[in-house]
Amino acid sequence: MKRLFIVSLIIVFAISLAAQQPEWCKKLPRPAYAKLERVPNADGWFQVYRIRPGVFAIYEPWQLEEVISYLILGSNRALLFDTGMGISNIQAVVAGLTRLPVSVVNSHTHNDHVGDNWRFNDIYGMDTDFTRTNARGSKDDAQAELAPGQLCRSLPEGFDAKAYSTKPFHITHSLHDGDKIDLGGRRLKVIATPGHTPDAIALLDEKNGLLFTGDSFYLGPIYLYRPETDLDAYVASMQELAALTPHLQLLLPSHNVPVAEPAYLPKVVSAIQQVRRGQVKAIITDGKHEYVFGDFSFLMR
Numbered sequence: 001m002k003r004l005f006i007v008s009l010i011i012v013f014a015i016s017l018a019a020q021q022p023e024w025c026k027k028l029p030r031p032a033y034a035k036l037e038r039v040p041n042a043d044g045w046f047q048v049y050r051i052r053p054g055v056f057a058i059y060e061p062w063q064l065e066e067v068i069s070y071l072i073l074g075s076n077r078a079l080l081f082d083t084g085m086g087i088s089n090i091q092a093v094v095a096g097l098t099r100l101p102v103s104v105v106n107s108h109t110h111n112d113h114v115g116d117n118w119r120f121n122d123i124y125g126m127d128t129d130f131t132r133t134n135a136r137g138s139k140d141d142a143q144a145e146l147a148p149g150q151l152c153r154s155l156p157e158g159f160d161a162k163a164y165s166t167k168p169f170h171i172t173h174s175l176h177d178g179d180k181i182d183l184g185g186r187r188l189k190v191i192a193t194p195g196h197t198p199d200a201i202a203l204l205d206e207k208n209g210l211l212f213t214g215d216s217f218y219l220g221p222i223y224l225y226r227p228e229t230d231l232d233a234y235v236a237s238m239q240e241l242a243a244l245t246p247h248l249q250l251l252l253p254s255h256n257v258p259v260a261e262p263a264y265l266p267k268v269v270s271a272i273q274q275v276r277r278g279q280v281k282a283i284i285t286d287g288k289h290e291y292v293f294g295d296f297s298f299l300m301r
């Protein structure tokens with residue numbers, strides 16, 4: 001009888017552990033979102049916010065990456081800057097926001113930014129081997145996104161976790177540093193920002209002072225530990241972005257929060273230079289070195 005009691009205690013404990021949310025979920029909703037204009041959408045996996053006229057952030061809050069894709073409208077076409085995790089259908093969300101033809105441009109081709117590329121037939125890709133390799137699809141990085149502790153909410157109904165992968169996609173236009181994409185009444189300039197990955201870019205909307213920074217900058221731990229990361233290139237790219245600061249009104253990063261002050265850019269440059277000079281003490285986070293500077297940090301090998 002006593003043994004039965006202990007066994008049932010263990011079972012109850014295990015169930016309550018499983019039901020407990022991971023620690024990071026307690027940060028949600030992030031306070032910055034209270035000030036943003038929420039746009040209703042049918043798919044509960046995504047949240048949509050209007051950041052500026054014709055600029056929507058499409059946020060996936062329930063997975064640890066908290067990835068943000070952007071829909072940017074012109075008068076005759078729309079650009080989707082990243083397609084998210086590929087866990088639910090971003091194309092349906094986009095179709096609810098615009099009837100314009102949509103071209104996909106990726107901030108870089110990590111799995112959490114290209115997950116729904118396969119649904120689109122007009123895709124710009126940087127002219128790098130890294131991009132071409134990732135366009136073939138992959139499974140390991142996608143599967144890692146579903147590991148214990150990565151989710152704050154159950155996955156969408158009908159989602160097949162075991163089969164989850166980054167599906168291959170077809171690049172229809174090759175993209176280079178300095179290219180300009182005309183959406184009609186809005187021009188976006190491509191700025192190559194290699195570092196986080198070889199194919200990382202930022203998009204500059206010069207007229208409106210908007211800079212879409214991709215993963216080169218966001219408020220949170222910036223990942224600089226993967227084998228494809230090049231720190232020298234990262235510093236040079238951030239210096240190039242920081243030089244734009246006087247002409248910018250807003251940064252729109254690809255994770256966590258879709259708005260940040262341009263004044264962060266020069267701070268990031270000086271922070272990464274201090275780290276590289278060995279002037280900053282790291283804390284060890286998941287076996288990686290994290291260098292913390294207030295509301296952003298660098299996660300390095």
Ligand SMILES: [Zn+2]
Pocket residue numbers: 108110196215
């Ligand atoms: Zn990335």
